Amino acid sequence: MYGTIARPASQVLSEVTITDQEFRLFQNLIKAHTGIALSEHKRNLVCSRLGKRLRALSLPSFRKYYDYLRDEAGQTELEHFVNAITTNKTDFYREKAHFDFLEQEMVSAWKARVVRTGKRQIRIWSAGCSSGEEPYTIAITLRNAIENFSAWDVRILASDIDTEVLDRAAQGVYPTERVADIPKPILERYFLRGTGSRAGFVQVAPEIRDLITFRQINLQWDPWPVRTFFDCIFCRNVIIYFDKPTQRRLMERFAAYLKDDAYLFLGHSESLYGMSDEFTLLRNTIYRKREGKGSATPPWATK
Ligand SMILES: C[S@@+](CC[C@H](N)C(=O)[O-])C[C@H]1O[C@@H](n2cnc3c(N)ncnc32)[C@H](O)[C@@H]1O
Numbered sequence: 001m002y003g004t005i006a007r008p009a010s011q012v013l014s015e016v017t018i019t020d021q022e023f024r025l026f027q028n029l030i031k032a033h034t035g036i037a038l039s040e041h042k043r044n045l046v047c048s049r050l051g052k053r054l055r056a057l058s059l060p061s062f063r064k065y066y067d068y069l070r071d072e073a074g075q076t077e078l079e080h081f082v083n084a085i086t087t088n089k090t091d092f093y094r095e096k097a098h099f100d101f102l103e104q105e106m107v108s109a110w111k112a113r114v115v116r117t118g119k120r121q122i123r124i125w126s127a128g129c130s131s132g133e134e135p136y137t138i139a140i141t142l143r144n145a146i147e148n149f150s151a152w153d154v155r156i157l158a159s160d161i162d163t164e165v166l167d168r169a170a171q172g173v174y175p176t177e178r179v180a181d182i183p184k185p186i187l188e189r190y191f192l193r194g195t196g197s198r199a200g201f202v203q204v205a206p207e208i209r210d211l212i213t214f215r216q217i218n219l220q221w222d223p224w225p226v227r228t229f230f231d232c233i234f235c236r237n238v239i240i241y242f243d244k245p246t247q248r249r250l251m252e253r254f255a256a257y258l259k260d261d262a263y264l265f266l267g268h269s270e271s272l273y274g275m276s277d278e279f280t281l282l283r284n285t286i287y288r289k290r291e292g293k294g295s296a297t298p299p300w301a302t303k
Pocket of ligand 1: 033034035036086087088089090091094127128129130131134159160161162165217218219220235236237238241267
């Protein structure tokens with residue numbers, strides 16, 4: 001005789017499938033909260049990522065999870081929900097041509113500006129910074145390209161909607177494999193090697209970490225809690241997840257936060273083609289705000 005073998009709850013739940021109606025509910029919820037437009041081919045991904053949340057909360061169906069998210073009691077779960085849906089792929093020196101351009105063209109332009117204005121100030125926003133590799137690469141590039149760096153006032157705002165990646169970004173700790181392709185002189189100068197229990201990890205040096213402020217900012221928020229005009233915005237591999245009207249609105253808002261002649265970087269498969277006349281294309285995915293296109297009134301003063 002064989003008795004029935006009770007399956008562990010997690011196994012039962014891992015078989016829960018998502019219905020068309022449930023998937024549509026999550027599509028609408030994620031769009032409303034983040035701007036991310038989940039296409040049908042993301043269905044399996046959503047099912048597996050949210051399935052983990054169902055198991056963590058011991059909920060029997062996606063519908064119950066949705067109801068929980070809509071309930072007052074589930075408001076803290078919204079953060080886990082958003083963190084589970086975002087795609088955070090990133091790398092140090094990702095799309096290296098951007099950092100070559102920053103070093104060779106932009107730093108020279110900013111140095112020339114000192115002659116005109118007497119100001120040695122640079123403000124950069126890494127919007128959708130994921131786990132920090134992008135803003136750290138920006139900071140290292142600037143630190144390395146500007147000789148009398150201590151005479152400059154350089155600040156980088158690094159933001160993301162996902163609190164989990166932001167926590168990691170702020171720590172600046174990475175497994176050594178993640179930095180394997182960084183040139184040795186840069187690695188030795190700007191990273192600390194872990195020892196003992198931290199062997200196998202590196203940490204970005206304090207002189208680089210101190211240049212960056214990490215903050216949770218959802219690009220869908222209006223207004224943003226930001227009161228600075230920027231010399232450059234990196235928003236790479238973020239708008240690819242948004243629909244066209246959301247992209248267009250975001251670019252208008254970025255333009256209002258950029259100084260005249262400031263730069264905008266998009267990801268390799270993103271473009272402003274047919275979307276905005278406020279920017280000129282300089283090189284593939286590198287844009288410059290057209291002079292005189294912005295309003296003199298800061299965007300934060302009009303809210
Ligand atoms: C693929 S990563 C890109 C990281 C980095 N910019 C790069 O190119 O390597 C996209 C990031 O955008 C963030 N994101 C998605 N929607 C967002 C929103 N509405 N507001 C802020 N960040 C968002 C995600 O959490 C994710 O970390």
